Amino acid sequence: MMKNTILILLFIFGLFACEDNDSYFDASIPQENVRFKAIPGGAVMHYTLPENTDIFAVKAEYEDYKGKKMIKIASYAYDSLVLDGFNEARNNVPVRVSLLNQSNEASKAMEFTFNTQDSGPVAFFNDIEVLPYWDGFQVKYKVPGAATGLCNVFFIGTNPMTRELDTLLLETFAIEAGENVKYFSLAQKRDVNTVVVKTEDFRGNVAMQKVYEGVASYNVGKLDPSNFEWLDPFSLSVENDNQGFMVGWKYLFDGDVKGSRKLAFQESWGTAMPPANMYSFVTVPYAVNKPDAPKYFILDIKEPKQVSSIRMYGMLNLNSLTKPSVFVTCYGTMLPNEVTIYASNNKDDNTSWVKVGNFYQSLTAAVPWIQRAGDVDGSTKIKTTSELEAVEPCYLTVNFSVDNPPYRYFKVEFNSVFKEIPNQYYKNTTERVTLHEVEVYGK
CATH class of the missing domain: 2.60.120.260 (Galactose-binding domain-like)
Incomplete structure (x- = not known):
């Protein structure tokens, strides 16, 4: 019993010793020198650094939409940092901002919040139509501003391997800004089609998916x-x-x-x-x-x-x-x-x-x-x-x-x-x- 007590005390003393030896970089940014601007899929953090020649970089720590810890670092030579990793628009996302010196020592972190806009793969669905086309269908979409991400278009058809109904991929394409249209003429002719549209970011994460049923097909010969x-x-x-x-x-x-x-x-x-x-x-x-x-x-x-x-x-x-x-x-x-x-x-x-x-x-x-x-x-x-x-x-x-x-x-x-x-x-x-x-x- 006495032996266990001594071991516990040594452990506690060791913790305090570690804290006493921790070194911090003595620098900070005034709150008014940091501001955030919401962009599709994230935000831009704009900052003005104090005149401290020891500042080497700026570090921002936050969690993306999946709860994954994100660390973004920018050189002192820049005045902004992109905080991405979001799909649907969010408000008041917490972020901890600290400064680094050349020894990679961090200053005391300051806490802020920022807002985001819908990412390109989510905004894609704000203005989309799936309409009839010759022997198939067409996908019309309009994405204002910058566009990012990928779109996957599927239809419900007969799998040639299993001979059973399946969700079959037709095309994967990069989402483009502006008004665009994609045409799909199908070898498998049906009077109506079920279309599945799924978007994802460039990290492969699914952003959103929608199913469009009863899309008429103008079958021709x-x-x-x-x-x-x-x-x-x-x-x-x-x-x-x-x-x-x-x-x-x-x-x-x-x-x-x-x-x-x-x-x-x-x-x-x-x-x-x-x-x-x-x-x-x-x-x-x-x-x-x-x-x-x-x-x-x-x-x-x-x-x-x-x-x-x-x-x-x-x-x-x-x-x-x-x-x-x-x-x-x-x-x-x-x-x-x-x-x-x-x-x-x-x-x-x-x-x-x-x-x-x-x-x-x-x-x-x-x-x-x-x-x-x-x-x-x-x-x-x-x-x-x-x-x-x-x-x-x-x-x-x-x-x-x-x-x-x-x-x-x-x-x-x-x-x-x-x-x-x-x-x-x-x-x-x-x-x-x-x-x-x-x-x-x-x-």
């Missing part, structure tokens, strides 16, 4: 092209159905999106050199639209339809891609990189045309949509029908708004072609335009 017409008011289309050519606008709607007819014709000749039949569409020189020399085509789908998109295909890179003289040597240089489309229900009324869609891709794009088109990349050569059947077609898509009314006529302007392709000697200096197929999607 390819429209029957059997009666379509490609009107040519400037006589730009080369029309020649003789052997060695087989070109004209009618081939835009024959259902061949890859070049199957040309390859089958070439194979039917065996080892002999076949005529250069193309079964495709091509223009005369200088068919590109210019501000001082307008040129366009008009697609007539024969009755007003609510159109969701128009696809324009290029012929794939067939081996021994023989071409008639109306084509330039490098096929890919004739494909468009910029297309503008207008719509109307009265093609003869110039005031009735409404711009409904545009496609643009930089001439220096790392992977252009024409990457697998004819003559572009030697590594994509297709030699047999079986190889052709195994690959996907290449095409550009001009998308239209779900808010558009039904239209019958679509004015198509080719504003630019690829013209020149890296590592290809031949250029399309005369600005001919080609397409292999056109498909219209809608309902």
Whole structure:
């Protein structure tokens, strides 16, 4: 018993001895020299340091929204410090502020409180709409001021692995300031969808999640092209159905999106050199639209339809891609990189045309949509029908708004072609335009 008492006394004396040896940095900041400004996800602490040459840094200690201890340190050379780690807005968050010298000795801490604003991942939900879209839905959001964090968009669909309903991730994207919209067309078509939107900060912490049920889907399909017409008011289309050519606008709607007819014709000749039949569409020189020399085509789908998109295909890179003289040597240089489309229900009324869609891709794009088109990349050569059947077609898509009314006529302007392709000697200096197929999607 006596032994235990002595041990306890020694322990107590040791504690007092430790306290007596503790050293403190003798410095402080006047209360009026510290102020806080609420920002999304935290606050900025502004401070003015006293004229003490021994002050090396400022330290702030507080707890984030999860109760995790946060320590922020800033050099004496600065006059502010960001206190982050919050999602939903909070008031009167306690913070202890102290000064450090070069020996890392701290002054006596002073206590303050600060307020925060909703972080970007939380403010994201203050102005968001999940609305119908073609074969899916769209997410519209508006974030004022600075934006931070990530957004994850899911839908309730069939898991391809388990064949059961599951929450499936569609996209994770960084939240951007201003008004933005994300479009999601789903391979799994349903009349209505359940959408889950979840945001998180850059530390991976979930900020907020909301579920949107009963979001209608405007399901669309390819429209029957059997009666379509490609009107040519400037006589730009080369029309020649003789052997060695087989070109004209009618081939835009024959259902061949890859070049199957040309390859089958070439194979039917065996080892002999076949005529250069193309079964495709091509223009005369200088068919590109210019501000001082307008040129366009008009697609007539024969009755007003609510159109969701128009696809324009290029012929794939067939081996021994023989071409008639109306084509330039490098096929890919004739494909468009910029297309503008207008719509109307009265093609003869110039005031009735409404711009409904545009496609643009930089001439220096790392992977252009024409990457697998004819003559572009030697590594994509297709030699047999079986190889052709195994690959996907290449095409550009001009998308239209779900808010558009039904239209019958679509004015198509080719504003630019690829013209020149890296590592290809031949250029399309005369600005001919080609397409292999056109498909219209809608309902």
